[in-house]
Amino acid sequence: MDTIRVGVIGLQGDVEEHIHALEKAFKHLGVKGEAIWVRRPLDMETVHGVVLPGGESTTISKLLTKFQLRDVILKMASEGKPILGTCAGCVLLAKEGDELVERTRTELLGLMDMSVDRNAFGPQRESFEADIHVEGLGNYPGVFIRAPLIKKTWGDVEVLSKIDDDIVLAKQGNILAASFHPELTGDSRFYRLFFEMF
Amino acid sequence: MTREIDLEKMRHGTELLKRGFARMQKGGVVMDVTNADQAHIAEEAGAVAVMALERVPADIRAQGGVARMADPTKIIEIIDTVSIPVMAKARIGHFVEAQILQVLGADMIDESEVLTPADPHFHIDKREFQIPFVCGARNLGEALRRIHEGAAMIRTKGEAGTGDVIEAVRHQHAIMGMIRSLKSKSDQELFQVSRDIEAPYDLVVEVAQLQRLPVVNFAAGGIATPADAAMMMQMGVDGVFVGSGIFKSKKPEFMAKAIVEATTHFDDPEVLAKVSRGIGDPMAGINVADIPPEKQLQNRGW
Numbered sequence: 001m002d003t004i005r006v007g008v009i010g011l012q013g014d015v016e017e018h019i020h021a022l023e024k025a026f027k028h029l030g031v032k033g034e035a036i037w038v039r040r041p042l043d044m045e046t047v048h049g050v051v052l053p054g055g056e057s058t059t060i061s062k063l064l065t066k067f068q069l070r071d072v073i074l075k076m077a078s079e080g081k082p083i084l085g086t087c088a089g090c091v092l093l094a095k096e097g098d099e100l101v102e103r104t105r106t107e108l109l110g111l112m113d114m115s116v117d118r119n120a121f122g123p124q125r126e127s128f129e130a131d132i133h134v135e136g137l138g139n140y141p142g143v144f145i146r147a148p149l150i151k152k153t154w155g156d157v158e159v160l161s162k163i164d165d166d167i168v169l170a171k172q173g174n175i176l177a178a179s180f181h182p183e184l185t186g187d188s189r190f191y192r193l194f195f196e197m198f
Numbered sequence: 199m200t201r202e203i204d205l206e207k208m209r210h211g212t213e214l215l216k217r218g219f220a221r222m223q224k225g226g227v228v229m230d231v232t233n234a235d236q237a238h239i240a241e242e243a244g245a246v247a248v249m250a251l252e253r254v255p256a257d258i259r260a261q262g263g264v265a266r267m268a269d270p271t272k273i274i275e276i277i278d279t280v281s282i283p284v285m286a287k288a289r290i291g292h293f294v295e296a297q298i299l300q301v302l303g304a305d306m307i308d309e310s311e312v313l314t315p316a317d318p319h320f321h322i323d324k325r326e327f328q329i330p331f332v333c334g335a336r337n338l339g340e341a342l343r344r345i346h347e348g349a350a351m352i353r354t355k356g357e358a359g360t361g362d363v364i365e366a367v368r369h370q371h372a373i374m375g376m377i378r379s380l381k382s383k384s385d386q387e388l389f390q391v392s393r394d395i396e397a398p399y400d401l402v403v404e405v406a407q408l409q410r411l412p413v414v415n416f417a418a419g420g421i422a423t424p425a426d427a428a429m430m431m432q433m434g435v436d437g438v439f440v441g442s443g444i445f446k447s448k449k450p451e452f453m454a455k456a457i458v459e460a461t462t463h464f465d466d467p468e469v470l471a472k473v474s475r476g477i478g479d480p481m482a483g484i485n486v487a488d489i490p491p492e493k494q495l496q497n498r499g500w
Contacts, residue, residue: 012226056222091324125300
């Protein structure tokens with residue numbers, strides 16, 4: 001592939017931050033690529049991979065259905081195209097959610113064999129920054145904002161980082177899920193994990 | 199392969215976490231709600247957060263008297279109902295109301311001119327808190343003073359409880375127009391601007407370079423229809439607050455959904471035309487021009 005074209009799903013959330021972080025990572029890691037904002041099925045036709053940004057998973061899930069992006073994402077995933085989800089995006093990638101996901105009738109994409117707890121730490125005052133250890137990267141600044149946790153995985157999911165017994169970064173084939181926000185840190189190393197899937 | 203993190207090293211309430219929280223709200227709609235039922239409707243419609251209140255601004259305006267922080271019972275009722283973030287309002291300068299809201303588990307505090315101000319000199323020192331604040335502004339100077347005090351999000355003041363969007367438009371023009379005018383200015387001129395608008399010089403320089411506010415900038419005050427929300431988005435705001443506009447309309451469920459969808463596709467008139475159909479009567483509203491300046495909420499704050 002000559003140039004990696006990444007589409008950031010831009011229905012709600014920190015879309016601009018993801019676009020800036022991707023652009024910076026392309027430069028730092030010497031990868032030829034571009035990041036674009038995608039909101040319509042039409043916008044998705046030319047992209048090689050997708051980012052599901054942070055935001056409110058309930059909101060993003062409803063808008064994915066309303067504006068017919070859900071099926072496009074599922075199709076891209078089945079074709080082996082790389083998908084990265086952070087925070088809310090991580091929730092949406094899971095097969096199973098907790099009682100909050102059920103109660104809000106959030107429709108998950110179900111692309112990874114894992115179950116997640118939404119907003120696992122409590123209200124915003126419990127949000128935190130901490131250095132985490134990421135397999136293959138070493139220490140990485142973790143920014144957890146009303147973050148979810150991956151409570152359980154099965155199948156061939158690879159666990160790449162944990163806090164105590166809970167998983168905060170996992171990969172399954174062409175799909176990568178982070179419960180934290182690499183796009184807010186300015187540390188481009190994280191994107192190696194994403195770019196090597198292309 | 200994995201290592202436990204040192205819980206001692208967890209850092210809470212940092213600027214990155216506060217501003218980061220606000221960034222997660224971008225492209226979304228924050229809706230005023232006064233009970234569990236309304237909170238549920240807002241969440242179902244796709245709101246990114248709710249503002250927990252005892253009375254919506256239109257009722258506060260109509261009833262008069264001193265408006266204060268909502269009863270904690272009300273705020274807890276709403277926190278227990280929804281999974282999305284819950285914001286709540288404290289009076290300008292009332293740092294104890296803010297301490298109470300933080301302990302109750304509110305995710306963000308709106309230091310709001312809709313309530314009766316508590317301090318004639320100072321706004322809350324927002325850097326002292328672990329949770330982020332949003333504050334209203336009519337112009338760049340006011341926005342930068344609030345950011346200097348620690349606000350993680352700015353919203354236009356508009357004129358709350360009127361359903362008349364003109365003041366929010368005025369404030370957004372004022373903020374963006376001033377930011378654009380900084381672009382070609384020399385250091386000396388930027389210093390002069392910081393004196394004129396009574397804002398810290400460093401923030402003036404930062405804004406001149408960024409060509410936007412360094413924090414998320416929402417629209418608020420008088421937004422009552424999907425078209426109002428989309429108009430504010432086209433004017434460059436990052437998201438919208440809808441106060442009385444939803445639950446003072448005839449069909450709140452429809453209005454709430456339509457405003458969410460209009461905010462996402464703010465630049466696509468075909469979508470806007472579609473979502474604007476059948477929303478029923480918006481709130482009746484009050485023409486801001488009929489409200490004497492001393493009764494306008496936007497003039498509260500220093």
